[in-house]
Every structure is written in structure tokens, then in C-alpha cells.
Amino acid sequence: MKKAKTISLNVGIALALFAVFLVPAASATTVSIGSTIVGEGETGVVSLMVNDVTDLGGVHVNLTYDASVVNVTALTNSDFDSKPNLYKRGHGWVLLEGGQYESGLSGSVKLCDVTLEAVGKAGESSYLNLTDIDIETFTYPPTDIPIDEVINGTFTIKPVTPSAKVVINEFEQNPPGDDSGNEWIELYNNDSTSVNIGGWKLINSGGKVVTIPDDTVIAVHGYWVANWTNGSLEDSNEYITLYNATGTEIDNTLTAADGNNDERCWARYPNGIDTDSDNDWKYQTSTMGETNGVPVAPVDTTPPxxxxxxxxxxxxxxxxxxxxxxxxxxxxxxxxxxxxxxxxxxxxxxxxxxxxxxxxxxxxxxxxxxxxxxxxxxxxxxxxxxxxxxxxxxxxxxxxxxxxxxxxxxxxxxxxxxxxxxxxxxxxxxxxxxxRFEIPFSEVTPGTRYTANVTHDLIEPANEGKDATIVFFAETATIDSKPYYVLDINKSVGGTEMYVGINETAENFTMKRLVMKNKTGKIMDLTFNPEYTMLNYPLWVGKTWTSTINVSGTVTYANNTTIPINIITTEIEAKVTGEENLTTPYGELRCLVVETNAGILDTGLSKPITITAKYWISADEKAMIPKYQSYINGNLTEELVLK
Known part of the structure; x- marks a missing residue:
């Protein structure tokens, strides 16, 4: 029995461990692009991948790179139904997009292989950065898939191995103390193999020669120091030339001066540099037999x-x-x-x-x-x-x-x-x-004529459903020695006359006089002094303006009683209250709705009068006001719609 229990226990442990191994590890979705190294003018291919993904429906990613180093020439081998292309690109970037038509993709998904061409110089490299990344599921509506890591790549053009060369790397022409026997010249092997310099010669500006002993070898990136044994080097206007055993010039120094009896001398800086320029040399503390050093790049602490x-x-x-x-x-x-x-x-x-x-x-x-x-x-x-x-x-x-x-x-x-x-x-x-949407100031050609349908007429209901003719500025009238244009609304019975001023400088239309008529004649005749601003251009939703005016005239009631309005002061408030699209014979017009309100209170009246006008204004010169409404005390008295 003990044996059976032991077996059961071992099996249980094994099953438990097996179950642990069956539990999948949480996947981490990554978006990555590879790296490549090519020669000058060559091409390389890197893969742009979405890894550890489930039910992938679409990818959007921007690949950026240094266009002076590399260029994207082709996109191939995509796993997607809708494959990325090179249509959306600019200088140093290309937008890559892929999508699925029938089912989502899972696992490691290749957006594409990117072919890259080296356009820069040997030794240059470019980042391959993935930015502005969106990946989403195949479901409808699609949902964003979280990205755990973005792995960028690099594109490198292989450096060209420079021709191996031995250089005069450093020389001491004025050492501390006596010059004789203490002057020296250092050679440096910039080659990838050791170099036998036996029989080579060093000749100074005065023609003095020091010959390097036979079978002298400088190791790879090694140093060899020659003591100057042929007299002394000059402290000024001195230069030294190196010749190989066949008499071919190998290298020379700058023409140098050193008036200081100290440890400083002339050295190539950075170590071994040779661009055939005096700028290759630096006067510094000697480092005989060792590197002359390299510049230390300053730390960038300032953001752009x-x-x-x-x-x-x-x-x-x-x-x-x-x-x-x-x-x-x-x-x-x-x-x-x-x-x-x-x-x-x-x-x-x-x-x-x-x-x-x-x-x-x-x-x-x-x-x-x-x-x-x-x-x-x-x-x-x-x-x-x-x-x-x-x-x-x-x-x-x-x-x-x-x-x-x-x-x-x-x-x-x-x-x-x-x-x-x-x-x-x-x-x-x-x-x-x-x-924002604005309507600019524009003038109406005098004599412009529209036909409108009278959809409401409280004063003369017989006009409803019939046409009215609106004539812009065919006539003028002089009020207080100033000319005004007449906007005339003619109905089957009665109508309205507006005496309008046009101010091109201020970009507005003003109202000087308003006359409303029914079948018996005038029922309202009001004069505004000064004229008030009807439309103050440019117009936009929310714009307001006010006019403080004196109102005078007459109002005739239904019993034909005419009441004079003494000169009173009132304020007219105007506002662009909203925007509305109207279907007209001239097409769909985008309009702004302008509303003006004036309250008139006079002891001669039985009750105050509030006059409201609403104008639907469009930017179309053929249909400047496709709709108009007027109200008295909040009651719609008139509505005209362009037909």
C-alpha cells in the first residue's frame, strides 16, 4: 500500500508540473525592423515584423531614416491581403500600411521586406525608426492592439579600410635641457599588418639624415621612436620628411616652431590622423610611445x-x-x-x-x-x-x-x-x-429681382401661398439729405419697403426707414435716427452688434386708429444666431441666420412693441437673402422663402 501511495504521489506531481508547462506565457506584441550592413552603392533587405499578435487586421507605421545615407527602393513579401506601397512617402520617410480582407493574422506577421539602397558614403549609418504606429484587430469595429515594444533598426555602409600607412606621429624639437641627444621622432603604424621600416630615412629641413636600422619592424598600430642623432633639430621653421628604403616619400610634418624648453611638442591629433593638413597637428604635452589621444565629445545637455x-x-x-x-x-x-x-x-x-x-x-x-x-x-x-x-x-x-x-x-x-x-x-x-465659416461683405447689383413664396402673412393672410417680388435697390430715396436704396417687397396685397444705406468702408448695411402696408395702406411707418446696422460684415456665428437710435413715425391698428410715435430712444440688438443649409433654386446654400430685435415703448401706444427681423444670409450673390421672417411682439407676421 505504501508503494501505491508513492506512485500516486509521483504521478500527481508529474501531472501538476505538466499542467504548469501547458499554461501559455503571456505574449508580448512587438513591432520590429531589422538591421543590415552593406557596401557603398549596394542594397540590403530588412523585414518589418509584428510578432506575437492575435487576429491582426491592419497595420499603420511610419518608417523614418536619414535620406542622405539610405533610400527605400522596394517593398515585397507582405503577409497582408492589402500590401504596403511607396505611394505615401517624403524626404526621409515612408508610410507603410497593410490590411486584411477576409480573416485576421496571428503569430509572427510580416508587414513587408524593405529593400534599402546605400546612397551615402562608406562608414555612414542611418537609424531605421518606426513611429506613428497603429495596429488593430480584424473585428468590426476594429480595436487597437497594445504594443509592448518597438524595436528599431540601423542601416550601415561598411567603412572602406584605409590604405595602410606609417606616419610621423609626434616629434620633439626642443626638449627640456640640452637638445643634443634628447630630440626624438615617433612613427606610428596605421596599417593592419606590421611594417618593416629598416633602411627608411628621416630628413629634416636642413637636409640632415637619420637612417632607421635594418630589420626594424613596427607592429600593427604600434609605435617606434627614433632619437635624432645627426646634430640638432631647429627650434623654428623645422619640418621632417620620411622616405622608405627606395626613396619614396611616405610622410612629412608641418613646418613647426617650438620655443619652449619643456615637455610639450607637436603631435598628430587625433592619434595617427593624416589628411595632409596642418590642422592634423596639435601642440601638447608629449606622449612618446603612446597614443596622442582623441577629442572628447562634449556632452549634449541642451534640447532642441x-x-x-x-x-x-x-x-x-x-x-x-x-x-x-x-x-x-x-x-x-x-x-x-x-x-x-x-x-x-x-x-x-x-x-x-x-x-x-x-x-x-x-x-x-x-x-x-x-x-x-x-x-x-x-x-x-x-x-x-x-x-x-x-x-x-x-x-x-x-x-x-x-x-x-x-x-x-x-x-x-x-x-x-x-x-x-x-x-x-x-x-x-x-x-x-x-x-470658422464667415460670409464677407458684398454688394447687391441695383435692380436685382427675386421671386419668393409668401409662406406666412399675419397682416394679409390672403397673400399666403402666393408669390412676392423682391426688388433690390432699383429705387433710391433721400432722407435727411442722404440717399438710401429701397428694398421693395411687393405682394399680392400690400408689402414692405426698407430704406437701406450701404457703407463699403464699414462693410455694413443700415436701415433708415421701415414701411409695412396692407390693403388699406400703411400700417407701420418708422424712421430711425441715426440708421441702425442691419448686417455688419463679415458675419460669423456668435457675432453681435448693437445700435442706439431714436425712433419716430406712426402705427395703425386694425380699427384704423393711427397712433403717432414720438421720438424715443431704443437699442437694437443684432446677433448671428446660427447656421442653416437651405435648398434653393440655386442649389444648396450654406446660410448664417441674423436676428435683430428692437423694443419700442411710447406713452402713445397701448402696449410696447417688439419688432424682430430674421435674415438667412448666403455668400451667393445670386441669392443673398434666400429666406426672411419678421415678428411683432414675438408673433410671426411674415415669412418669405426664395423660389
Missing amino acids: TTNVTAPPTLWPGKPDETTIPSGTPLPWTSEPVQLWFFRTDNSDSGTGVAYTNLSLASESVADLVNVTISNNTWTWETNLSKGKNTTVPGTVGEYFNVTISEECNATIEYYSVDKNETPRVEPKKNLTVRI
Whole structure:
């Protein structure tokens, strides 16, 4: 029995362990691109992969690179039904997209193989960075798939192995104390193999020669020091030439002066450099038999700077080069807005701008706005949204433009990042672009005539359903020695006359006199002094204006009792209350609704009168006012609709 229990226990343990191994580890979805090394002018292929993914329906990724080093020439071998192409690309970037038609993809999925061509020089390399990445499921509606890691790649052009060379690397022409016997010349083997320098000669500017002993060998990247034994080197205007055993010149120094009896001498810096320039040499403490050192790159501690400018028409009173301060709401406009972005990394240790990120700030009224990003050589149609960066790589240059054409109230957030090994990130900045629908001022040609349907007429119900003729400014009338245009609404019975002033400078229409008639004659005849502003252009939703006026005239009631209105002061309030699309004989018209309200109170009246007029205004000159309504004390008295 004990044996049976032991077997059962062991089996139980084994099953438990087996069950543990059967539990799958949590997958981590990664998006990666490979790296490659090629020769000058050669091509290489890297794979762009989505790994450990389930039910993948679509991929959107922006590949950025240094266009001076590498170019993308082909996209092949995609696992997707809808395969990526090279249609959406610019200087230093290409947008890669893949999608599925019938089913999702799982496991390790290849977006494509990317063929890369070396266009730079030997030894140069470029980042292959994946930005602006979206991956989503095949489900409908699709959902975003979280990305655990993005693995970027590199493209490297193999350096050309320089021709091996022995150089005069350092020389001491004026050592401490006596020169004789203490002067020396150091040679350095910059070759990949050891070099036999036996029989080579060192000759100074005075023609004195020191011959290197036979079978003298310098090891790979090794040093050999020759004591100058033929007299003394000159302390000024001295130069030394190295010849091989056949008399061929191998190297020479700069013409040097050393007036200091100390440990300093002339040395190639960085160690072994030879560009045939005096700039290869540095006067420094001697390092005989050892490396002369290399420059220490300064640490980049300064982030890049991004400045934005806009045209003076949008940024009033400022020239094009004036930077818009962060946090600025630009003035409202009805025209497309173009912003100039200029990014720099100007510190002494600056590594250059790697990329600039654009997005909509969390406080932006707009959640999404379409933009065009461009410079002189490329154009990119994309959008900005909240919580998602649109990346403009540094390879497109210091300048780029962002153009917004659609109506919006969008706060754009932006910052740049440098190429430092530990990237320096610019503090986020923002500005707000505000574009709205506006109707500009335009004149109506005198004599313009419309036909409208009278859909409501409280004063003369017999007019309802019949046509009215609206004639713009065919007649003029002089009031208080000033000419006004007559807007005449003629109905089957009665009508309305408006005496209108046109001010091109102020861009407005004013009302001087209002006459309403029925079959018996005038029922209202009011004069406004000064005239009040009917329409104050340009118009946009929310715009308001007021006019303080004196009103005089007469009002006739239904019993034909006419009451004079003494001169009283009132305020007329006007507001663009909204926007509405109207279907007219001239097509669908986008209109703004303008409402004016005037309250008239006089002791001669039995009760106060509130007069309201509503105008549907379009930008179409053929149908400037396709709809009109008037109210008295809140009751609709008249409605005309263009037909």
C-alpha cells in the first residue's frame, strides 16, 4: 500500500508540473525592423515584423531614416491581403500600411521586406525608426492592439579600410635641457599588418639624415621612436620628411616652431590622423610611445528648439520671422492657416534634431484635424489628434510647413527631440488655430429681382401661398439729405419697403426707414435716427452688434386708429444666431441666420412693441437673402422663402 501511495504521489506531481508547462506565457506584441550592413552603392533587405499578435487586421507605421545615407527602393513579401506601397512617402520617410480582407493574422506577421539602397558614403549609418504606429484587430469595429515594444533598426555602409600607412606621429624639437641627444621622432603604424621600416630615412629641413636600422619592424598600430642623432633639430621653421628604403616619400610634418624648453611638442591629433593638413597637428604635452589621444565629445545637455511663425495677415503687426509665443490663440479667420516650423539644435555639442512630434493638446476643442505637412520637396496629407503623435523626421530639414484648411478650434502641441544617445526632449509648446465659416461683405447689383413664396402673412393672410417680388435697390430715396436704396417687397396685397444705406468702408448695411402696408395702406411707418446696422460684415456665428437710435413715425391698428410715435430712444440688438443649409433654386446654400430685435415703448401706444427681423444670409450673390421672417411682439407676421 505504501508503494501505491508513492506512485500516486509521483504521478500527481508529474501531472501538476505538466499542467504548469501547458499554461501559455503571456505574449508580448512587438513591432520590429531589422538591421543590415552593406557596401557603398549596394542594397540590403530588412523585414518589418509584428510578432506575437492575435487576429491582426491592419497595420499603420511610419518608417523614418536619414535620406542622405539610405533610400527605400522596394517593398515585397507582405503577409497582408492589402500590401504596403511607396505611394505615401517624403524626404526621409515612408508610410507603410497593410490590411486584411477576409480573416485576421496571428503569430509572427510580416508587414513587408524593405529593400534599402546605400546612397551615402562608406562608414555612414542611418537609424531605421518606426513611429506613428497603429495596429488593430480584424473585428468590426476594429480595436487597437497594445504594443509592448518597438524595436528599431540601423542601416550601415561598411567603412572602406584605409590604405595602410606609417606616419610621423609626434616629434620633439626642443626638449627640456640640452637638445643634443634628447630630440626624438615617433612613427606610428596605421596599417593592419606590421611594417618593416629598416633602411627608411628621416630628413629634416636642413637636409640632415637619420637612417632607421635594418630589420626594424613596427607592429600593427604600434609605435617606434627614433632619437635624432645627426646634430640638432631647429627650434623654428623645422619640418621632417620620411622616405622608405627606395626613396619614396611616405610622410612629412608641418613646418613647426617650438620655443619652449619643456615637455610639450607637436603631435598628430587625433592619434595617427593624416589628411595632409596642418590642422592634423596639435601642440601638447608629449606622449612618446603612446597614443596622442582623441577629442572628447562634449556632452549634449541642451534640447532642441522649435519656433513657429505665421503670415502677418494671421499674426497682425508681426513680420514673417516673428516667433509665435507658446500658448497663443491665433485670431479667428475664414482662410486656411499656414504655420512655419523651424527647429534647431544650436548648442556647441548639439547632435541635431531627430524628429518633431505634433498632436492636439488635451484641452483642444477639436479632437481631430486634417493637415498638410510639407516643405519645398515633399508633401504629406495626414491628421492630428489627441494622445497620438504625428512625427516629422529631422531628415526633411530645418523647416517644414503645416497647413490647416478645415474649420476648427484646434490647440496644436509640438516639441522636438535631438539625436543624442540619451535624447534631449524640448518642453512641449502649443498654439491654437481657429478657422470658422464667415460670409464677407458684398454688394447687391441695383435692380436685382427675386421671386419668393409668401409662406406666412399675419397682416394679409390672403397673400399666403402666393408669390412676392423682391426688388433690390432699383429705387433710391433721400432722407435727411442722404440717399438710401429701397428694398421693395411687393405682394399680392400690400408689402414692405426698407430704406437701406450701404457703407463699403464699414462693410455694413443700415436701415433708415421701415414701411409695412396692407390693403388699406400703411400700417407701420418708422424712421430711425441715426440708421441702425442691419448686417455688419463679415458675419460669423456668435457675432453681435448693437445700435442706439431714436425712433419716430406712426402705427395703425386694425380699427384704423393711427397712433403717432414720438421720438424715443431704443437699442437694437443684432446677433448671428446660427447656421442653416437651405435648398434653393440655386442649389444648396450654406446660410448664417441674423436676428435683430428692437423694443419700442411710447406713452402713445397701448402696449410696447417688439419688432424682430430674421435674415438667412448666403455668400451667393445670386441669392443673398434666400429666406426672411419678421415678428411683432414675438408673433410671426411674415415669412418669405426664395423660389
